[in-house]
């Protein structure tokens with residue numbers, strides 16, 4: 389038996405189903421039809437089952453005998469819901485996924501009730517979906533993330549096209565300088581035909597939901613803690629449209645889109661021309677500080693620090709690094725184009741890796757006064773670096789630190805360059821900070837057993853719904869709840 393090329397097989401299955409549909413609609417048996425077209429019933433059966441391609445002459449006779457136009461038999465949609473299910477089952481059983489299971493084939497005959505067909509086809513679809521999902525393993529996700537980080541480092545974390553798009557859109561909406569207001573964000577949305585609405589029942593898995601049909605962006609209520617991130621959320625929602633994003637096909641796609649929308653939002657909140665003017669003036673005064681950049685544009689410390697990585701190398705000629713470290717010492721996010729050796733695993737991923745105990749991002753947790761930035765010089769095998777660090781508290785109550793640092797030669801541009809704090813780090817050498825003191829090991833190694841806190845899975849495989857990472861049902865129910873009454877919409881128009 390030969391296997392038909394898969395591109396051809398589906399058409400034959402549909403054709404067969406359309407012939408059978410027309411035949412049974414006329415109450416004809418295979419024998420009766422066979423007599424009319426002068427063909428063996430067994431041959432007709434093969435044709436109806438999509439196992440044999442009929443000659444054109446036979447097709448013409450069949451159309452005539454069944455009193456339907458030939459084009460009708462050749463149409464490519466299934467003739468009924470039942471036929472669609474039969475075709476789906478037939479196709480699934482001819483596919484490699486089913487073949488590998490070694491299970492007996494079920495013939496989608498007339499005797500199979502529709503609920504049984506629905507059941508079988510549903511299982512096959514779920515099987516295919518799970519197979520696809522399994523491809524995006526956490527390891528693949530980590531690799532995709534690493535590739536993206538290296539790309540960003542090679543481009544000095546600067547995306548000129550998104551910069552000019554953001555610059556243009558903010559200016560059109562009336563931005564002149566300083567912090568971008570909620571009102572300006574609303575005007576940017578309005579220019580795209582979108583209204584921003586605040587609701588308190590967003591699906592748990594979504595940060596925002598956009599209803600393209602009715603032109604609405606739904607965001608959490610303005611009053612929740614951390615509400616200053618709302619402008620960023622709205623801008624990220626807008627970004628998917630203005631950057632022409634399609635539904636992501638892979639984890640790499642998904643991450644790239646994330647990077648782009650975050651970049652776009654940051655480039656709107658701190659537009660290039662205004663931000664660079666501010667930074668250049670501060671550099672001239674040898675008084676660069678992330679905290680001032682943050683305050684003058686009304687963003688979070690982390691947003692200001694990350695934005696600095698977009699602009700400092702290209703516009704100020706300063707290579708730099710950025711780290712977000714948790715209070716357990718694990719790296720949550722990092723970037724370096726200045727040679728700082730970030731800790732990494734065998735795949736090259738940095739997320740979740742412990743940073744050196746002597747790095748300022750961890751030292752900062754030992755400080756009493758954390759209201760302002762702290763500064764430190766650190767000697768490493770890759771040279772001496774100067775850093776500024778700010779600690780904060782995340783939504784889950786845990787502490788984190790934001791580090792921005794530069795090689796020694798560039799410290800002169802920054803506030804805090806006169807710091808007297810100096811540490812030595814020889815990581816990844818184990819003796820630096822990874823090996824406990826010998827007397828303590830002797831005493832406790834065999835006399836203790838700590839239970840580890842599970843690391844938050846930063847890059848777990850995404851649930852593969854229609855939209856990656858969110859619960860589709862929740863999203864659709866939410867949209868139903870909030871969609872305007874069609875009559876109202878009509879009245880407005």
Ligand SMILES: [Zn+2]
Pocket residue numbers: 743744745746813814815820821822
């Ligand atoms: Zn160390």
